[in-house]
Amino acid sequence: MSTLLEVRGLNVSFDAVRVVHDIDLTLERGETLGIVGETGSGKSVSSSALMGLLPVPPARVRAATLSFDGRSLLRGNELDLRAVGRERGRGMAMIFQDPSSALNPLFTIGDVLMAVIRRHRKLRGTALRTCAVELLEAVGLPSPSHILDSYPHQLSGGMKQRTAIAMTLAAKPSLLIADEPTTALDATVATQVLALLADLQRESGVAMLFISHDLGVVSRVCSRVAVMYAGRIVEEAPVDTLFRAPSHPYTRGLFAARPHLRLPSMLGERRVEHHERRALLAIPGSVPTPAQLPAGCAFHPRCYHATADCNARVPVLETLPTPPQALTGHSELHPARVACFHPVLNAPPQGD
Amino acid sequence: MAAMPKAPRVSAQWRNVGRIVARRLGLSVFLLIGITTMTFVLSHVVPGDPVATMLGDRGTPREIARMRSQLGLDRPLPLQYASYLWNLAHLRLGTSIRTRRPVLKDLADYFPATLELSTCALLLSLALGIPLGIASALRRDRPLDHAARLFSLGGVSMPVFWLALVLLALCYGRWDILPAGGRLSDFTLPPPHVTGLLLVDSLLANDWVAFRDAAWHLIAPSICLGYLTTATLARQVRAQMLEVLNQDYIRMARGLGLSEPVVILKYALKNAMLPVITVIGLSYGSLLSGAVLTETIFSWPGIGRYAVGSSISLDFPALMGVTLLIAVLYGVVNLCVDLLYLVLDPRIRDGAAREIE
Numbered sequence: 001m002s003t004l005l006e007v008r009g010l011n012v013s014f015d016a017v018r019v020v021h022d023i024d025l026t027l028e029r030g031e032t033l034g035i036v037g038e039t040g041s042g043k044s045v046s047s048s049a050l051m052g053l054l055p056v057p058p059a060r061v062r063a064a065t066l067s068f069d070g071r072s073l074l075r076g077n078e079l080d081l082r083a084v085g086r087e088r089g090r091g092m093a094m095i096f097q098d099p100s101s102a103l104n105p106l107f108t109i110g111d112v113l114m115a116v117i118r119r120h121r122k123l124r125g126t127a128l129r130t131c132a133v134e135l136l137e138a139v140g141l142p143s144p145s146h147i148l149d150s151y152p153h154q155l156s157g158g159m160k161q162r163t164a165i166a167m168t169l170a171a172k173p174s175l176l177i178a179d180e181p182t183t184a185l186d187a188t189v190a191t192q193v194l195a196l197l198a199d200l201q202r203e204s205g206v207a208m209l210f211i212s213h214d215l216g217v218v219s220r221v222c223s224r225v226a227v228m229y230a231g232r233i234v235e236e237a238p239v240d241t242l243f244r245a246p247s248h249p250y251t252r253g254l255f256a257a258r259p260h261l262r263l264p265s266m267l268g269e270r271r272v273e274h275h276e277r278r279a280l281l282a283i284p285g286s287v288p289t290p291a292q293l294p295a296g297c298a299f300h301p302r303c304y305h306a307t308a309d310c311n312a313r314v315p316v317l318e319t320l321p322t323p324p325q326a327l328t329g330h331s332e333l334h335p336a337r338v339a340c341f342h343p344v345l346n347a348p349p350q351g352d
Numbered sequence: 353m354a355a356m357p358k359a360p361r362v363s364a365q366w367r368n369v370g371r372i373v374a375r376r377l378g379l380s381v382f383l384l385i386g387i388t389t390m391t392f393v394l395s396h397v398v399p400g401d402p403v404a405t406m407l408g409d410r411g412t413p414r415e416i417a418r419m420r421s422q423l424g425l426d427r428p429l430p431l432q433y434a435s436y437l438w439n440l441a442h443l444r445l446g447t448s449i450r451t452r453r454p455v456l457k458d459l460a461d462y463f464p465a466t467l468e469l470s471t472c473a474l475l476l477s478l479a480l481g482i483p484l485g486i487a488s489a490l491r492r493d494r495p496l497d498h499a500a501r502l503f504s505l506g507g508v509s510m511p512v513f514w515l516a517l518v519l520l521a522l523c524y525g526r527w528d529i530l531p532a533g534g535r536l537s538d539f540t541l542p543p544p545h546v547t548g549l550l551l552v553d554s555l556l557a558n559d560w561v562a563f564r565d566a567a568w569h570l571i572a573p574s575i576c577l578g579y580l581t582t583a584t585l586a587r588q589v590r591a592q593m594l595e596v597l598n599q600d601y602i603r604m605a606r607g608l609g610l611s612e613p614v615v616i617l618k619y620a621l622k623n624a625m626l627p628v629i630t631v632i633g634l635s636y637g638s639l640l641s642g643a644v645l646t647e648t649i650f651s652w653p654g655i656g657r658y659a660v661g662s663s664i665s666l667d668f669p670a671l672m673g674v675t676l677l678i679a680v681l682y683g684v685v686n687l688c689v690d691l692l693y694l695v696l697d698p699r700i701r702d703g704a705a706r707e708i709e
């Protein structure tokens with residue numbers, strides 16, 4: 001596998017308020033990476049920044065390294081909008097959270113879809129229309145030629161998201177960014193769309209950056225997960241590792257909010273201590289606003305493991321010294337990278 | 353899986369079109385009745401006797417009385433009103449007290465001048481205001497945007513007569529590159545009367561000399577009249593464009609790698625123009641109502657000057673004719689705006705959204 005996307009030290013600010021801090025991301029060709037975090041943690045901002053879709057100004061996007069498919073997208077250390085513009089569609093494409101607002105209300109599905117095909121596949125005439133029909137079929141839409149002539153308001157939410165997916169596929173991207181593509185949909189429709197995305201990803205081998213606030217959803221599509229908190233990545237690990245041995249207190253809190261997500265092995269292999277369970281039950285407090293970030297580790301006001309040094313320095317993302325298999329007994333687990341001074345190594349939390 | 357998309361059939365769409373047109377026409381009738389009643393009442397309660405004004409000092413009481421009964425001014429008001437409405441229904445607008453010609457004929461003479469001028473002014477402001485608004489939105493808070501906004505501020509705050517006088521003083525008085533006023537130069541033979549619009553008539557007659565002369569005369573008053581509309585449009589388009597450019601569907605279009613001109617001029621502009629259409633309709637309506645100041649300063653024989661002349665001499669039939677014409681014009685323009693919405697917005701066509709704000 002070769003590296004498709006390499007991001008080092010990505011920073012995004014709006015009017016001098018920094019919203020995304022020093023994010024590192026690497027995505028291999030065909031790899032699927034999930035980004036998880038509570039609302040306001042900067043998931044959308046960082047992905048939109050990569051696509052060059054933030055309004056500049058007020059947004060300002062900087063990075064130490066930002067390369068896509070070997071080409072740098074920077075001029076100096078600022079995002080080069082022209083360079084990103086060239087990658088959009090063919091290189092990277094994006095699916096939005098709310099399909100109702102992502103489709104232009106005044107144009108037929110066919111109008112936009114065929115514009116994308118014309119642009120990226122250079123087809124004309126009947127071949128163009130046939131291709132459009134095939135794409136709509138590929139995303140599981142019934143009577144595609146009818147849908148081509150429909151306007152967005154004539155389609156249901158699930159159908160809209162499917163057409164949006166078809167539009168991105170039309171560009172044949174090598175990276176697909178999906179920003180909470182199922183959040184706005186009914187549960188059953190969401191499951192179908194998720195399955196569709198997972199299938200398409202497997203068939204086409206497109207790399208995917210899948211954003212969600214739901215660990216369960218991410219685990220169905222992605223092989224690796226990055227957890228974001230207050231504009232930083234606080235933990236990054238393969239799905240297996242993250243689910244068996246979440247190490248950052250915040251990640252643990254996320255799992256606590258979705259208790260059924262914990263793998264049976266994780267619960268069965270050891271007794272969950274009473275006070276740890278209490279610590280996991282919920283994350284107290286709420287996400288800080290970017291303008292008023294706590295000093296040091298931004299999580300410290302909500303963290304059960306915080307000590308005095310936590311609000312003195314910002315922890316950086318580091319590979320855990322202890323291999324996780326020692327903790328859970330699974331030999332093939334790859335280690336996680338965690339930004340925390342006191343990662344939880346499956347020992348009872350300190351204090352209390 | 354999911355059902356067929358629920359696109360209303362074409363016949364259903366046309367039913368919607370019919371419903372909207374019928375509703376609008378019905379409203380217009382009520383509007384017209386209301387407006388005629390109001391002008392009728394107003395014009396009959398104002399102090400002053402049009403006949404006395406007409407005959408001046410020379411009118412003896414007997415002469416005045418004879419004139420009054422000749423004009424039907426001695427009959428009871430309700431009767432006058434009833435016969436007025438009856439005549440209206442037959443397109444008999446009465447005879448102007450001032451010009452002693454049928455009001456309809458007067459309007460037919462004066463209105464084309466206004467129509468030509470306001471259409472030119474509107475086209476000018478569309479051609480300038482829309483690109484300016486787009487450019488301003490795309491270069492938000494950069495020098496171009498500031499310049500455009502300053503220009504717009506001038507348009508909405510500068511008195512029209514002042515702009516007209518400055519234009520005249522410079523372009524006629526100092527540089528002598530534009531005429532002082534009127535629709536044609538003294539030595540230009542007017543083209544044969546077909547529509548009353550000199551540009552159209554001269555084209556029909558293949559008379560390029562008259563065409564050029566008419567266009568030359570239109571420049572200054574069009575600028576003068578169109579500046580405010582240009583400014584309004586530029587502001588509106590800028591605001592709408594900024595709003596639309598922030599929408600997900602535009603980010604989606606960009607994210608799909610569609611070229612920037614296509615995204616802006618096709619996918620964004622159509623959405624941004626939707627609310628602006630109403631503004632354009634209103635502006636055109638007010639332009640068509642005659643610009644008294646502009647027409648006066650540029651000696652433009654339009655409906656605005658006709659209205660002023662009529663009010664000075666308390667010429668009720670003429671005034672009511674003008675009012676009626678303006679009401680009809682507003683109705684027609686509004687109907688066109690509504691139809692345009694039907695053409696442009698599939699949601700309204702489907703009756704999914706009744707109205708856009």
Ligand SMILES: Nc1ncnc2c1ncn2[C@@H]1O[C@H](COP(=O)(O)OP(=O)(O)OP(=O)(O)O)[C@@H](O)[C@H]1O
Binds near residue numbers: 014019037045289
């Ligand atoms: N255009 C903007 N101008 C100023 N601040 C912004 C802008 N867009 C986002 N932000 C701020 O950036 C922070 C991160 O927002 P972002 O939308 O990335 O969150 P998110 O993780 O995607 O949350 P969600 O789950 O709700 O989508 C928020 O605090 C938000 O207020």
Ligand code: SF4
Binds near residue numbers: 298307315339
């Ligand atoms: S660094 Fe400290 S405050 Fe931050 S998550 Fe780790 S223990 Fe908690």
Ligand SMILES: [Mg+2]
Binds near residue numbers: 043044
């Ligand atoms: Mg988001």
